Amino acid sequence: MEGLEGLLHGFSVAFTLQNLLFALLGAFVGTMIGVLPGIGPALTIALLLPMTYGMPVASAFILFAGIYYGAMYGGSTTSILLKTPGESGSIVAAIDGNAMARVGRGAAALATAAIGSFIAGTIATVLVAMFAPAIVDVAVQLGAADYFALMVVAFLTVGALVGGSPLRGLISLALGLTIGLVGIDFQSGQDRLTFGMPRLLDGIDTVVLIVALFAIGEVLYVVAHQTSSKYAVASIKGQKWMTGADFRRSWKPWLRGTAIGFPLGVIPAGGSEIPTFLSYSLEKKLAKGARKQEFGKGAIEGVAGPEAANNANAAGTMVPLLTLGIPTSATAAIILVAFQQYGLQPGPALLANEADLVWGLIASLLIGNLMLLILNLPFVGVWVKLLKIPKPYLFAGIATFALLGAYAVNGASFDVLLLIAFGVVGYLLRRFGFPIAPVVVGAILGPLAELQLRRALDISAGDPLTLVSSPFSVIVYITLALVLLLPGLIRRLNKRRLSRTTMLDTVQVDGERDLESSATAQNRTKETP
Amino acid sequence: MTTDTPLASEPVASATASGASPVRSPRRWPELLLAAAVIAIGAITIIDGMGQPVSRSASGLGAGQFPIIVGTVTAALGAVLLVQVLRGRLGHPDAAEGDLDVATLHWWQLALSAGAMVGFALTVDVLGYPIAAALTFFAVAVATGARRWLVTSAIAVVLSLGIFYLFTLALRIQLPAGVLTGIL
Numbered sequence: 001m002e003g004l005e006g007l008l009h010g011f012s013v014a015f016t017l018q019n020l021l022f023a024l025l026g027a028f029v030g031t032m033i034g035v036l037p038g039i040g041p042a043l044t045i046a047l048l049l050p051m052t053y054g055m056p057v058a059s060a061f062i063l064f065a066g067i068y069y070g071a072m073y074g075g076s077t078t079s080i081l082l083k084t085p086g087e088s089g090s091i092v093a094a095i096d097g098n099a100m101a102r103v104g105r106g107a108a109a110l111a112t113a114a115i116g117s118f119i120a121g122t123i124a125t126v127l128v129a130m131f132a133p134a135i136v137d138v139a140v141q142l143g144a145a146d147y148f149a150l151m152v153v154a155f156l157t158v159g160a161l162v163g164g165s166p167l168r169g170l171i172s173l174a175l176g177l178t179i180g181l182v183g184i185d186f187q188s189g190q191d192r193l194t195f196g197m198p199r200l201l202d203g204i205d206t207v208v209l210i211v212a213l214f215a216i217g218e219v220l221y222v223v224a225h226q227t228s229s230k231y232a233v234a235s236i237k238g239q240k241w242m243t244g245a246d247f248r249r250s251w252k253p254w255l256r257g258t259a260i261g262f263p264l265g266v267i268p269a270g271g272s273e274i275p276t277f278l279s280y281s282l283e284k285k286l287a288k289g290a291r292k293q294e295f296g297k298g299a300i301e302g303v304a305g306p307e308a309a310n311n312a313n314a315a316g317t318m319v320p321l322l323t324l325g326i327p328t329s330a331t332a333a334i335i336l337v338a339f340q341q342y343g344l345q346p347g348p349a350l351l352a353n354e355a356d357l358v359w360g361l362i363a364s365l366l367i368g369n370l371m372l373l374i375l376n377l378p379f380v381g382v383w384v385k386l387l388k389i390p391k392p393y394l395f396a397g398i399a400t401f402a403l404l405g406a407y408a409v410n411g412a413s414f415d416v417l418l419l420i421a422f423g424v425v426g427y428l429l430r431r432f433g434f435p436i437a438p439v440v441v442g443a444i445l446g447p448l449a450e451l452q453l454r455r456a457l458d459i460s461a462g463d464p465l466t467l468v469s470s471p472f473s474v475i476v477y478i479t480l481a482l483v484l485l486l487p488g489l490i491r492r493l494n495k496r497r498l499s500r501t502t503m504l505d506t507v508q509v510d511g512e513r514d515l516e517s518s519a520t521a522q523n524r525t526k527e528t529p
Numbered sequence: 530m531t532t533d534t535p536l537a538s539e540p541v542a543s544a545t546a547s548g549a550s551p552v553r554s555p556r557r558w559p560e561l562l563l564a565a566a567v568i569a570i571g572a573i574t575i576i577d578g579m580g581q582p583v584s585r586s587a588s589g590l591g592a593g594q595f596p597i598i599v600g601t602v603t604a605a606l607g608a609v610l611l612v613q614v615l616r617g618r619l620g621h622p623d624a625a626e627g628d629l630d631v632a633t634l635h636w637w638q639l640a641l642s643a644g645a646m647v648g649f650a651l652t653v654d655v656l657g658y659p660i661a662a663a664l665t666f667f668a669v670a671v672a673t674g675a676r677r678w679l680v681t682s683a684i685a686v687v688l689s690l691g692i693f694y695l696f697t698l699a700l701r702i703q704l705p706a707g708v709l710t711g712i713l
Contacts, residue, residue: 054701164621167609171567174603178574181599185592188584192596193577216646219669224639225622225629229674232628392675393684396666399642403649403665404692407658408702416650420643431631432560433620450595457588 003130010129010359014367019062023364026063027371030070035383036394037078037231038222040087041071041314042330042440043214047401049207049338050408057342058357064338065364066371068331069121072314073376076113076307077383081106081234088437089272089310092280096295096302101234103298110380111242112250112300113307118373120258120308124315125365127262128322132351132362135323139348144456145466147324149473151449153480154326159438160484161274168434175425176442179204186447187454199414204422206337206444208406210330212419213436215402217426219395224427226391233387236380249291250304253283257308265316271329271437272313279309315365322346322358326445330437333444560619564611571604638672645669657707662689 014023033044045067052060079085080097093113100109142150159173160166182193183203194200242250257279264275283301284292295302317332325347327333339346344354351358376383389397406419429436453467460466468474574596584591622631645668653661666685675681693713696702706713 050702051700167606167613168620171603171606171610174599174606175567175570177599178570178603181574181596185581187586188582188592190581190592192581192592193574220639220643221623222629223642223669223672224635225631225633226635226673227628227630227633390675392670392673392681395673396668396670396675396685397688399646399669400662400666400688400692403646404658404662404696404704407653408696408704411703413650413653416653417647420646420650423646424643428563430623431620432563433622446599453595454586454588454590457590458586460588462588462590 002133006133006355006359007126007129007363009355010361010363011367013058013356013360014062014363019059019360019364020367022059022062023066023368024371026066026068027070027368027375028066030067031074031372031375031383032070032386033067034071034074035077035386036074036389036398037082037084037387037391038218038395039071039398040075040090040214040331041068042087042210042334042437043218044071044074045331045334045338046207046210046214047405049334049341050405052338053341053408057344058360060338060342061357061361062364064335065361066368068314068335069117069311069365069368069372070375072121072311073114073117073372074383076117076310077110077376077380078387080109080113080303081236081384082231082387084231087272088435089276089313091273092276092306093303093310095280096297096299098234099296099298100300100303101236104239105298105300106234106236107239107380108242108246108300109298109303110236111377112246112254112304114373114376114380115242116250116254116257116304116308117311118369119254120261120310120312121315121369122366123258124262124265124312125318125362125369128315128318128365129359129362131266131319132323132358135319136348136351139323142348142472143470144452144459145468146470146472146476148449148452148456148467149476150320150324150326151445151452153476154320154328154441154445155449156480156484158271158328158441161271165433168432169438172429172434172436172438173442176439176444177446179209179439179443180446186451199412203447204418204443205406205409205415206333206340206440207409208415208419209422209443210334210337210440211402211405212422213426213429213439214330215398215405216419216423217430217436219399219402220423220427221430222391222395225431229391231387231391233384236384241377246300249300253279253301253305254308256282257305257310258312260305261309261312261314262316265313265328266319272310275309275313276306279305318362318365322350322361323348325350325448327441330440333440336444557614557617557619560614561611564607564614567607567610568604569607571600571602571607574600574603576600635672642669642672645672653707654705655707657709657713658704659686659689659693659709659713660707662692 013019029048030044033039033047034041045064048067052063055063075085075087075090076093079090079094081101083094083098085091085094097109097113100106155173159170161169178193182200184191184201191201260279260282261272261275280302283305284295287295287299287301291299314331317327317329320326320328321332321335325336325345327336336346344350402419403416406415407413409415426436429439456466457464468477578593578596578600581591581593581596622629645665649661649665663685666688667682670681670685693704696704
């Protein structure tokens, strides 16, 4: 089924009263949970996963579509009004968004974020529908060695490009791969790294792992290091939405952000941090005169561009997920887990065998996106009220739901203990600057990569050269080498031209100024919890 | 925000580290321990992999080879980290969470919330979900700064009962009632 035709078919699936209600419920719950500080889209889906255990598969995925985009909308509300981005993709938009909120332009920042997210999400989702069938046509011809090459790309880009330090990212990835090893080997039936515990034979449940790293790690981190047990929420009461001038300043960044975000989501380029930063520095570069000085102090372009890039990127990650079964972000990894729970393995066969499901999901993303624009523009004030939940109850609630989520997986308290253990790991990772996403991607993609590796080598009777025998895999490895080496080369070139301001420097300076301002803010609001 | 700048990899990161990091977290030993733990995890994975039986598959690859590769990579990365930390390149704590200062550590709050969670795991089957969840909620809320005891306990009880009924009645997922079996 080709793109448009498939999409139309998808709408016919999604446009039943029941499924529309599920999409609305998903959008509603997704925004509600996503707006809570510190909860990003990945954790939102992981926390809500137990709710769908009893549902039919189509409804569950339409619900997920709404939750996914809803959590993205909710997350930007929080990062603008509260400056707690919760996930790396919102960090940049939080800088100028929060600056706008502090000078009474919070409503305009929320509006440009919501409309930008809507435009980017819609364009990118239509592009997903266009691209997916074409990529599936290529994907069905790929062999095990080609898949292994793509997974190596996903590993290294997610590991080396997420977060500030490539070394720490790769260590996160290695820990994730190790976690993925635990349990019975799929081929030989031998148990690995189970240390004699029968409960570990099935491996470490991915829902438990994700909820532990994101929720429990977060709760412990905040409890241990918070400077205040209250949030300083910026008010948007009585403020004007976007003016004509705001619109004129926003529409180009929306489109440029989409153009940056989508392709970087389709190729496994390591999460939404990079596109949002690229969009921010591009907007800053293009700004003229006094507008340039506004960046870091509340430039609407600095919210519009990165927010659009973030959403387009999130939609773009659906392409490798649905067509190849390769998750390139923590959120995509959880959606993969959701598929696996219904016995479905995303990949080229999925689009052919489960056309209703996949096209229904894509159509629901579009429908959910429209619902979210309506839920978030006129009714954003309602969501802002959720930010008034006192911090202690919020984090106690997150902990309670996380424990429940782990317990509900198997009804066993062993999983809860596992949750707490990995929660401590999540705390340590956060505290010492190791990114979380590579752990999740490694744990989920690792076993799939081992499967493809052993399949490829079994076919070649153990000859390792088979891994680079197809033109496709050779191209993939060369591209990977370029992607990993180019930034270093560019940086070296830039060092020679120190007089010129590089993109790197502009972002860096903003970051530092920002750190200083938040440090002083922390000192001001210091009070023991 | 400097801490999460993805474009700023090693050279830039170390430049800022020399400026900001030593003031905020001057101690190296936690990160040295962490690096040692990473090496140990790698070593355990290698040993576990070497203990796997020889494969009879066409490739000769059995249950052991992939773990040995992963373990070697893990241990090697841990060793690089050890060297980096010794040379003064410390990690930047996650900046995405707002008002946090890693220079101060609230020990008893951390212990209370972690303890409450372990308590939940150990008591949920005996006491039942509502009681165990309410106790955990109360403890974590107090650790995060809740001071109005009565309000906090009321919320804890209402929330845990609400979840219990939502799951058992609406979503049809069984949760243990424990000592309250027959009452709820």
